Amino acid sequence: MIDYEKVLSKRAEELKPSGIRKFFDYASSLEDAISLGVGEPDFKTPWAIRKAGITSLERGKTFYSANSGLADLRREICRYLERRFSLVYDPKTEVIVTVGGSEAIDICIRALINEGDEVLLPEPCFVAYAPIASLTGAKVVPIETKREDGFRLTAEALRAAITPRTKLLIFPFPNNPTGAVMRREHLEEIAAVLRDTDVMVLSDEIYAELTYGSRRHVSIASIPGMRERTIVVNGFSKAYAMTGWRLGYAAGPEPVLRQMLKIHQFAIMCAPTMSQFAAIEALASCDEEIEKMRDEYDMRRRLMVQSLDEIGLSCFEPEGAFYVFPSIQVSGISSSDRFCEELLQQQRLAVVPGTAFGQSGEGHVRISYSYSIDHLLQALGRMRAFLAARREG
Amino acid sequence: MEKLLALLEQNARLTNAQLAVMTGKTEEEVAAELAKLEADGIIHGYQALIDWEKAGRQLVEARIEIKVVPKRDMGFDEIAGIIAGFSEVSSVYLMSGGYDIGVTVIGKSFRDIAMFVAQRLAVLDSVQSTATHFVLNKYKEKGVLFMERQKDEREVGLL
Numbered sequence: 001m002i003d004y005e006k007v008l009s010k011r012a013e014e015l016k017p018s019g020i021r022k023f024f025d026y027a028s029s030l031e032d033a034i035s036l037g038v039g040e041p042d043f044k045t046p047w048a049i050r051k052a053g054i055t056s057l058e059r060g061k062t063f064y065s066a067n068s069g070l071a072d073l074r075r076e077i078c079r080y081l082e083r084r085f086s087l088v089y090d091p092k093t094e095v096i097v098t099v100g101g102s103e104a105i106d107i108c109i110r111a112l113i114n115e116g117d118e119v120l121l122p123e124p125c126f127v128a129y130a131p132i133a134s135l136t137g138a139k140v141v142p143i144e145t146k147r148e149d150g151f152r153l154t155a156e157a158l159r160a161a162i163t164p165r166t167k168l169l170i171f172p173f174p175n176n177p178t179g180a181v182m183r184r185e186h187l188e189e190i191a192a193v194l195r196d197t198d199v200m201v202l203s204d205e206i207y208a209e210l211t212y213g214s215r216r217h218v219s220i221a222s223i224p225g226m227r228e229r230t231i232v233v234n235g236f237s238k239a240y241a242m243t244g245w246r247l248g249y250a251a252g253p254e255p256v257l258r259q260m261l262k263i264h265q266f267a268i269m270c271a272p273t274m275s276q277f278a279a280i281e282a283l284a285s286c287d288e289e290i291e292k293m294r295d296e297y298d299m300r301r302r303l304m305v306q307s308l309d310e311i312g313l314s315c316f317e318p319e320g321a322f323y324v325f326p327s328i329q330v331s332g333i334s335s336s337d338r339f340c341e342e343l344l345q346q347q348r349l350a351v352v353p354g355t356a357f358g359q360s361g362e363g364h365v366r367i368s369y370s371y372s373i374d375h376l377l378q379a380l381g382r383m384r385a386f387l388a389a390r391r392e393g
Numbered sequence: 394m395e396k397l398l399a400l401l402e403q404n405a406r407l408t409n410a411q412l413a414v415m416t417g418k419t420e421e422e423v424a425a426e427l428a429k430l431e432a433d434g435i436i437h438g439y440q441a442l443i444d445w446e447k448a449g450r451q452l453v454e455a456r457i458e459i460k461v462v463p464k465r466d467m468g469f470d471e472i473a474g475i476i477a478g479f480s481e482v483s484s485v486y487l488m489s490g491g492y493d494i495g496v497t498v499i500g501k502s503f504r505d506i507a508m509f510v511a512q513r514l515a516v517l518d519s520v521q522s523t524a525t526h527f528v529l530n531k532y533k534e535k536g537v538l539f540m541e542r543q544k545d546e547r548e549v550g551l552l
Contacts (some may be wrong), residue, residue: 035545038545040547042547054463235432299415299416300415302414302415303414305409371545373403373404374404376402377411
């Protein structure tokens with residue numbers, strides 16, 4: 001008998017399994033439970049994109065692509081980045097097409113980190129960065145972002161966290177789960193701190209297209225002095241409702257991308273070719289679809305912020321992504337895990353505890369509005385009943 | 394205005410407060426806009442979409458294709474107006490193609506509808522012929538599925 005304790009990688013074993021998994025498995029076993037938990041669009045991939053994927057299959061284009069992705073796709077990505085965010089990259093050497101934004105994050109971290117390097121991580125944030133960084137032997141240094149700062153990373157907090165061992169800043173804005181965005185003036189302040197250092201930036205801009213209000217998303221790579229130290233990660237999942245296609249990309253300086261490409265080619269070979277053909281169509285013809293979906297999310301966002309505020313769950317107003325991150329203080333429950341358990345048990349409504357996104361998420365829950373308005377209204381009704389029952393009890 | 398109409402077309406039970414916050418207007422502005430849309434005949438009404446069969450009421454619905462001979466004093470509009478006046482009739486359209494006027498009729502039984510066609514429609518002066526098709530099952534109406542609701546197939550709770 002093999003003693004698996006002895007054969008498994010220590011680093012893998014030390015990764016904490018997501019506690020949330022169990023919670024959602026339980027929620028989905030309840031017949032009458034409804035959820036505001038998911039982190040993906042409720043829209044279907046626009047038809048023109050699906051059609052392009054189907055056509056590529058009909059024509060038998062089922063081969064590997066170049067390791068870094070189809071040349072046409074890399075060209076379209078560069079055109080898109082320039083058109084939407086004024087970022088200029090060379091499609092031959094400065095872009096890699098990856099299996100979702102997730103793989104881009106993985107290979108970027110692996111290409112940069114040596115054992116013991118420090119990785120700065122503004123929290124609350126997406127769940128994958130810390131485990132991936134830990135696997136490389138990095139020391140993850142969380143930086144708490146605060147509600148009073150609009151959950152933005154402040155120059156002050158960043159400066160205080162930088163040490164001679166700091167290698168990489170993970171920069172996840174627009175932010176999942178808070179919906180915080182960093183506007184140009186905030187980016188300037190961050191850039192001023194980083195400019196004279198060797199700290200690299202992994203800017204995860206997967207929610208870039210879901211930025212609300214009259215001002216568009218600004219990439220930190222477009223701030224003077226930042227391009228040479230930034231790897232931009234983006235993808236098709238959120239903007240084009242293409243989660244299941246698993247397609248993303250990284251863009252950045254050639255010396256870093258060259259290392260990332262090696263890891264990518266040995267681990268993955270190339271991103272799915274069918275998805276790449278579909279993505280060419282997305283970039284070439286679907287700007288309008290993006291706007292339509294954003295408008296729809298924006299309406300839901302306003303509805304949720306206002307309605308949650310009305311029932312006492314005070315909301316920081318999110319300006320990006322498709323989440324709201326209200327404080328649960330009014331419920332009298334301090335633990336967000338317990339809040340979520342009781343909400344599920346009593347009202348059959350599942351939301352995600354803030355602690356899933358780092359300790360600094362305590363006292364909050366993440367509510368996704370990637371649902372139809374009717375579904376949102378039904379869920380709001382349950383939340384209202386839950387809070388009313390607590391007030392009476 | 395267009396946003397307001399699109400929202401109401403999907404769900405007419407949204408309150409003015411909800412409509413206001415979603416479209417970035419005040420409640421008063423929404424109320425005023427709705428009043429105008431109603432007065433201008435842009436919004437004709439607000440109805441529930443009911444699956445009567447599930448509610449236990451047996452109703453029969455038929456689509457009737459009518460060929461009409463327009464006369465000097467009776468064009469399509471006039472005959473359509475007369476047909477629309479019958480309370481059994483739920484919709485009336487002027488059609489292109491093989492027939493002229495499409496009518497939807499709802500009754501309690503097949504016989505009900507047969508009698509209506511024979512006694513009320515066929516006898517109209519300019520009606521040349523009728524063809525009655527009974528509805529067997531209703532899958533979707535006004536963009537809303539009457540079949541089992543589509544399940545949310547998204548599985549990952551946390552990303």
